[in-house]
Amino acid sequence: MSGFKNADGKSVLLKMVKAVQDNKAYLGEVDGLIGDGDHGMNMNKGFTVFETRFKDEDIGFTEGLDELGMILLNEIGGSMGPIYGTIFMDMAEAGEELEEIGTRELADMLAAGLSGLCEIVEAQVGDKTLVDTLSPAVETLKQAAEEGKDFKEALEEMKQAARTGRDSTKDMVAKFGRSSRLGERSRGVLDAGATSCCIILEAMADGICEL
Amino acid sequence: MQRILNNPDDIVDEMLKGFLKVHADIVESTENPRVVKAKDIPGGKVGVVTGGGSGHKPAFVGYVGKNMCDAAAVGEICSSPTAAAFLDAFKAADQGKGVACLYGNYSGDNMNVKMAVKMAKKAGITVKTVVANDDAASAPKDQREKRRGVAGEVLMWKIGGAKAAKGGDLDEVIAAAQKAIDNTRSVGIGLTPCTLPAVGHPNFEIPDGMMEVGIGHHGEPGIEVCALESAAQMAKRMVDIVVPDYPFKEGDEVVVLVSGLGATPVMELYVLYDEIDRALTAKGIKTYKAYVGDYFTSLEMMGATLTVMKVDDELKELVDMPAVSMGLKQL
Numbered sequence: 001m002s003g004f005k006n007a008d009g010k011s012v013l014l015k016m017v018k019a020v021q022d023n024k025a026y027l028g029e030v031d032g033l034i035g036d037g038d039h040g041m042n043m044n045k046g047f048t049v050f051e052t053r054f055k056d057e058d059i060g061f062t063e064g065l066d067e068l069g070m071i072l073l074n075e076i077g078g079s080m081g082p083i084y085g086t087i088f089m090d091m092a093e094a095g096e097e098l099e100e101i102g103t104r105e106l107a108d109m110l111a112a113g114l115s116g117l118c119e120i121v122e123a124q125v126g127d128k129t130l131v132d133t134l135s136p137a138v139e140t141l142k143q144a145a146e147e148g149k150d151f152k153e154a155l156e157e158m159k160q161a162a163r164t165g166r167d168s169t170k171d172m173v174a175k176f177g178r179s180s181r182l183g184e185r186s187r188g189v190l191d192a193g194a195t196s197c198c199i200i201l202e203a204m205a206d207g208i209c210e211l
Numbered sequence: 212m213q214r215i216l217n218n219p220d221d222i223v224d225e226m227l228k229g230f231l232k233v234h235a236d237i238v239e240s241t242e243n244p245r246v247v248k249a250k251d252i253p254g255g256k257v258g259v260v261t262g263g264g265s266g267h268k269p270a271f272v273g274y275v276g277k278n279m280c281d282a283a284a285v286g287e288i289c290s291s292p293t294a295a296a297f298l299d300a301f302k303a304a305d306q307g308k309g310v311a312c313l314y315g316n317y318s319g320d321n322m323n324v325k326m327a328v329k330m331a332k333k334a335g336i337t338v339k340t341v342v343a344n345d346d347a348a349s350a351p352k353d354q355r356e357k358r359r360g361v362a363g364e365v366l367m368w369k370i371g372g373a374k375a376a377k378g379g380d381l382d383e384v385i386a387a388a389q390k391a392i393d394n395t396r397s398v399g400i401g402l403t404p405c406t407l408p409a410v411g412h413p414n415f416e417i418p419d420g421m422m423e424v425g426i427g428h429h430g431e432p433g434i435e436v437c438a439l440e441s442a443a444q445m446a447k448r449m450v451d452i453v454v455p456d457y458p459f460k461e462g463d464e465v466v467v468l469v470s471g472l473g474a475t476p477v478m479e480l481y482v483l484y485d486e487i488d489r490a491l492t493a494k495g496i497k498t499y500k501a502y503v504g505d506y507f508t509s510l511e512m513m514g515a516t517l518t519v520m521k522v523d524d525e526l527k528e529l530v531d532m533p534a535v536s537m538g539l540k541q542l
Contacts, residue, residue, distance in 0.1 A: 028407075032414025037430070038289045041409045045220060045287070078264075078290035079319030082326060120322055176318065180357065182432060 001151045003102030004211045006095065009061020013050070013068065015207030019199050020047040027199075031192035034179040039080065039192040046076040046084075061101065062109075066092035082120060083130065083193065084200075090116030103154040106208075107141035114138050121176065128172035128179070128186065130193035133165040137201050155205035166190060166198040212411050219408035223265045223287055230272060234537050237276045243299035245292060247272045248282040257375040257384045258282070258304030260312045260338075261368060262297055263320060264290045266407075266510045267428060269538025274365065276536030279372040280304075280313070288407050288510075289429045291319030297327035301336050309337040309381035313371050313388050315360025316344045339381055341388040343367050345397040345518065347456040348425025348434050361428055362470045362507040362518045363395035366530075369539065373529035387529060394526070396453045397518040400445055401426035401433065401472060405510035424448060428472075428509045442479070446486030449517040454494060459521060461495030466530055468501070468518040473508035475515055480504065483515055491519075500530055506538060 004012075020027075020043050027040030050068045059067070065088045073085030094112035098105055114134050123129040125136075140161035144154035169191040174180040179191070216222060224244065231240050231247070238247050252258075262284030263271045271283040281304035284292035292300075301310045312328070314320050321342070328338045344355055345363025371388035379387065401423040404413035415430050417423050422440065425433030440448070459465060469484045471477060484503045491498060499522050507516065522530060534541045 025410075028410050028414065032410075032430075034432070037407060037410055037414030038287070041407060042287055042290055074293050074295045076290075077286050077293035077296065077319065077323055079317075079322060081291070081293055081319070082322040120325070185432060 001209070003100045003105070003151055004208055006062055006098050006101055007060040008211060009101070010054070010059050010064055011211065012061055012204055012207035013064040014055065015210070016200050016203045017047045017051045019203035020044055020196070023196070023199050027192060027196050030190055030195050033189045034174070034182055034186050035192055038078065039196065042076055042078050042080055043196055046072045046081070049075060062092040062095040062098065065089070066096070080193070080196075083117060086116045086120055087113035087134070103141060103149065103151050104145040107138065107145050110134070110138045110141060123176045126172060127175040128169045128191045128194070129176050130191070130197035132169050132172070132191065133162050133194040133197040133201065136161040136165040152209050155209060159202050159205050162198045162201045166194045169194040212406055212408070214408055216408055222408050223285065226265065227272070227285060230537075237535060237537060238272065241282070241299060241303050243296060245285045245296040246282060246299045246303055247275055247285065248300075248303040249275050249277065249280070252281050252304065252306065253376070254306050255308065256306055257308045257379065257381050258301065258306055258310040259368070259372050259375050259384065260284070260297070260300045260304045260310055261314050261364070262286065262292045262300055263315055263317070264288060264292075267508055269505070270364065270507045273538030274368045274536050276534065278376040278532055278534040279536040279539065280368050288409070291317060291323045294323040294326035294330065297324055298330045298334075301327065301331045301338055302334070305336045309339065311371055311375065311381060311384045311388060312338050312340045313364070313367050314340070314342060315364050316342045316358060317360070337381065339385045341367065341371070341385055341392060343392045345392055345395045346399070346427065347396045347452055348398050349427060349431070352456060359427055359431070361397045361399060362468055362516045363392060363397045363520065365468060365506050365539065366395055366466060366518065366520050367392045369534060370526060370529045372534065373532040376532065387525070391520060391526060394457070394522070395518060395520040396457045397516050398424070398449050398452045399426050399428070399433070399472065399516040400424050400449065400514050401430070402439065402513035403474065405430055405473065405512040407510070422514070425452070426514065428507070430509070430512070442482045443486045446483055446490050450487060450490040450494070453517060453519050454491075454496070457519070457521065459494075459496050459519060462497075463521050464497045464499045464527075465491070466500045466502075466520045466522055467491070467498050468506060469503045470506035470516050470518070471504070471508060472512040472514040472516065473505065474511040474513045477504055480515055487517060499527060
């Protein structure tokens, strides 16, 4: 597999929606340990609004990402609204002209999402946020593109990098967000944003492979 | 979960519908269903806006009204309003003299307000902000910028709203609100956890017979979990956290606000207040004015917060000004 048609990407987005819906309770539990427990609920609400509005519409991958980002930013709020809203909308902007999306293109899109995020939050790798999941996933995909790897193989490696990144947050002390006020008490628990980001990236990769 | 609900996902919108019907003499809806504005905002004054997640009734919409906030942005339960809602609240409050956005220090609110202020600038509205960080238990004193905003926000809105009503310009309103929050310290004690309706069960525990000192308004863990104490001991503990932090000194005059967290009977708040007053009096701190009731809650959590604000002549005059909002009515 070398890539997928942007216009055929709606099922990838719906796969991401399903993954968030299936993990609503789990994300709430992870968030409840050191946060306020609303993460699963709000993510589920935003992604479900997207599903309701677009499941019967003819919409491509980047166009759908932009709509999903706008729903999160304008209708959900919280901290995840601006964070995921920015990631998805900047990904969409970076890929809107593309007909075909392969390893290189997806890497560039995710990199654009990450750099957009870095403009609104100061978090870096090691701060126990979703940057710990997203950043290694982007780097791995970029590397795979350099090496000319098959898309499916690259996506598998990206998933692994995302999981490793997510798991790395367990031993970190939070520096941003509500959990940062707990200092050492935040150690030993996964970061909710890093967890949801991993779920979304895995679902995105699986959705692409199923095309 | 023993709650009065339809679909838990709709609770915020349904609550607003009821709220707007009951308080139609004070507030009205706007085009944005997540923005509530005061009725008949006097022209030519600085707009005062707040906003935050739901589940803290009367905050935040309950402090929209005469000589208080002019508009509030409403978020999901325990979750910041959108940048779009903050922007629409700025627009609803703006009378051409700029807008003071007075809100609490939470990462989501910070991000959404930041984006909204940028958008407002493009739309020609000047917005300045004061970020409340009165919760003394939420970070060490040398990291005040990390502290959360809690019930001290009520006093910040009272002061900022009064200053704007008196004709203060934007910088004066901001300075008064900033002075109010800088002079304020709070601490909470939680006795039971709270449940987000859409989650259906508490996301943290406080065992029977225990209490959590320094708990946040969303159940953020406190600084100590210990055995449940008497009202007198609780009051002493709260006063001993709040007083040295500012520090409030002998001879200071203060406004005291004791708020329930949602499920504690107001009767018990008066018991707690009496003990707090004794503890403050013993330190030579004089209470100029006190508020006791459910001013800033946390769903159905049991417990209370103590907020103390040092007042000078300017703050006394602003605190004493009449106000009409659902959460604070003062003749």
